[in-house]
Amino acid sequence: MTTEIPNNVDLDHDQQLRRALAMWHPHYLDWWREAGPDGFDSSQVYLRTAISVSPEGWANYGLVRMRDYRWGIFLAPEVTDRKIGFGDQMGDPVWQQIPGEYRKDLRRIIVTQADTEPASVEQNRLLGRTAPSLYDLRNIFQLNCEEGRHLWAMVYLLQKYFGRDGREEAAELLQRRSGNPDHPRILNAFNAPVRDWLDYFCFSMFSDRDGKYQLAALAESAFDPLSRTTRFMLTEEAFHMFVGESGIQRVIARAADVMAASGREDLFELGAVPLAVLQKYINYWYTEALDLFGGEDSSNAATWFAAGLKGRFQEEDQPEHLALDQVYELRKADGAVETIAMRRAMNAVLRDAFVKDCQRGLKRWNRELEHRKLDARVYLPAISFNRKVGALAAIPCNPEGGIITQEEFARRRDEWLPTEEDRLRVAALMKPVYEPGKIASWLTPPVKGVGGKPALDFEYVRFD
Ligand code: BYC
Ligand code: FE
Numbered sequence: 377m378t379t380e381i382p383n384n385v386d387l388d389h390d391q392q393l394r395r396a397l398a399m400w401h402p403h404y405l406d407w408w409r410e411a412g413p414d415g416f417d418s419s420q421v422y423l424r425t426a427i428s429v430s431p432e433g434w435a436n437y438g439l440v441r442m443r444d445y446r447w448g449i450f451l452a453p454e455v456t457d458r459k460i461g462f463g464d465q466m467g468d469p470v471w472q473q474i475p476g477e478y479r480k481d482l483r484r485i486i487v488t489q490a491d492t493e494p495a496s497v498e499q500n501r502l503l504g505r506t507a508p509s510l511y512d513l514r515n516i517f518q519l520n521c522e523e524g525r526h527l528w529a530m531v532y533l534l535q536k537y538f539g540r541d542g543r544e545e546a547a548e549l550l551q552r553r554s555g556n557p558d559h560p561r562i563l564n565a566f567n568a569p570v571r572d573w574l575d576y577f578c579f580s581m582f583s584d585r586d587g588k589y590q591l592a593a594l595a596e597s598a599f600d601p602l603s604r605t606t607r608f609m610l611t612e613e614a615f616h617m618f619v620g621e622s623g624i625q626r627v628i629a630r631a632a633d634v635m636a637a638s639g640r641e642d643l644f645e646l647g648a649v650p651l652a653v654l655q656k657y658i659n660y661w662y663t664e665a666l667d668l669f670g671g672e673d674s675s676n677a678a679t680w681f682a683a684g685l686k687g688r689f690q691e692e693d694q695p696e697h698l699a700l701d702q703v704y705e706l707r708k709a710d711g712a713v714e715t716i717a718m719r720r721a722m723n724a725v726l727r728d729a730f731v732k733d734c735q736r737g738l739k740r741w742n743r744e745l746e747h748r749k750l751d752a753r754v755y756l757p758a759i760s761f762n763r764k765v766g767a768l769a770a771i772p773c774n775p776e777g778g779i780i781t782q783e784e785f786a787r788r789r790d791e792w793l794p795t796e797e798d799r800l801r802v803a804a805l806m807k808p809v810y811e812p813g814k815i816a817s818w819l820t821p822p823v824k825g826v827g828g829k830p831a832l833d834f835e836y837v838r839f840d
């Protein structure tokens with residue numbers, strides 16, 4: 377079985393790794409069956425499979441059953457003479473093995489990253505039942521397969537570099553379950569239910585974008601195999617964010633068309649999503665994603681930066697790489713500014729880059745409204761709104777960032793975050809459309825198809 381695993385880690389000559397993977401692989405397939413996409417076992421899906429890291433090698437399209445998908449292990453090509461780019465050991469050669477003193481921290485970082493990958497597949501489990509088109513159905517399955525592959529990427533690191541501990545962690549990654557109160561996934565956002573396609577598009581826009589920033593920070597790591605693995609994962613992440621960003625853009629475009637034609641804003645009866653409801657989904661998923669960055673003031677972040685385990689986004693563009701004698705000015709919800717040593721503020725620095733990136737996406741979304749001469753806009757809430765982690769948590773704020781009482785938050789919560797009624801009305805729109813050439817009413821057709829195929833007139837998923 378293992379020789380069929382596409383890889384560029386010389387698996388054929390690594391008996392120990394082959395043995396560990398051979399033990400793990402059947403459990404992975406059990407997990408996929410039990411927790412992965414529900415109900416499409418015998419369907420064939422037009423999927424892209426990475427078979428090498430060259431551009432031709434990972435643009436390989438064909439009809440496959442998901443259970444036969446060839447999850448592979450790929451590292452980005454080695455950079456010769458790569459040196460540590462930041463922290464206390466800057467300029468030293470990067471590590472091909474893990475120094476004993478960093479084993480515990482690296483294990484924790486890798487397990488936390490790894491845990492999100494299967495979690496997201498679990499969160500999407502039922503969405504195939506309500507896909508708005510075959511194009512969208514194919515995309516969610518592509519995403520699920522790639523998140524599965526991201527799990528493989530992290531399991532490779534655990535099994536190859538962490539011995540028995542790593543094998544145990546790899547096994548546990550298949551045992552925790554998103555949203556399971558007794559055995560949850562590690563980070564909050566990955567236990568949140570993804571109930572409909574607005575959740576899923578927002579999740580891909582915001583949570584996968586956290587993925588982009590976390591992976592980019594790990595791509596700077598002095599532990600070279602981690603750097604190379606995450607660099608290859610980043611090439612896949614672009615597609616995940618595209619699915620989210622273009623998905624919401626198509627929802628807004630449809631809403632805008634219907635608003636322009638009808639002059640109304642309550643669009644549910646007209647088969648589209650009211651912007652006010654979409655805004656609540658944005659408020660929810662954006663703030664969940666902000667929590668994924670951890671505390672703004674973090675001793676973990678400082679330790680990891682000093683040790684060279686986790687850098688900043690595109691560290692080479694930073695004016696200096698030691699981050700000593702520098703401070704970060706953390707603005708609290710009440711406007712007070714707390715000064716934090718820069719190394720302790722690495723989570724906040726990464727989050728700030730994420731926020732800017734999200735703002736660019738919102739601008740593109742709002743163009744759909746501008747083009748149609750509509751005044752309505754969608755926006756990002758203040759970073760102090762609805763926070764559960766870090767310096768801004770526990771201080772109730774409205775979406776504009778104004779401090780309010782706990783009572784006011786409770787009273788107005790339903791104006792700002794999705795309610796059960798919103799969700800039921802959204803769910804009523806989500807009727808599956810599985811016919812080539814057709815698409816649900818609540819979003820516009822994609823601009824372009826996949827792998828050179830037409831956007832809608834193609835059977836991206838074949839049911840048996
Ligand atoms: N939920 O110093 P602090 C992706 C804990 S997404 C629950 O503030 P730290 C993907 C923390 O563990 C990218 N607990 O934070 C996207 C700590 O616990 P202890 C995922 C949380 O450690 C879509 C305590 O609070 N990758 O790939 O500096 C689909 C205080 O910690 C949370 C990574 O996250 C939370 N949100 O930073 C598929 C990269 N936040 O020590 C995939 C790896 C914090 O008190 N992870 N805590 O027991 C890391 O780099 C860091 O662990 C974090 C947190 C950035 C997450
Ligand atoms: Fe991923």
Ligand code: FE
Pocket residue numbers: 523584587613616
């Ligand atoms: Fe992703």
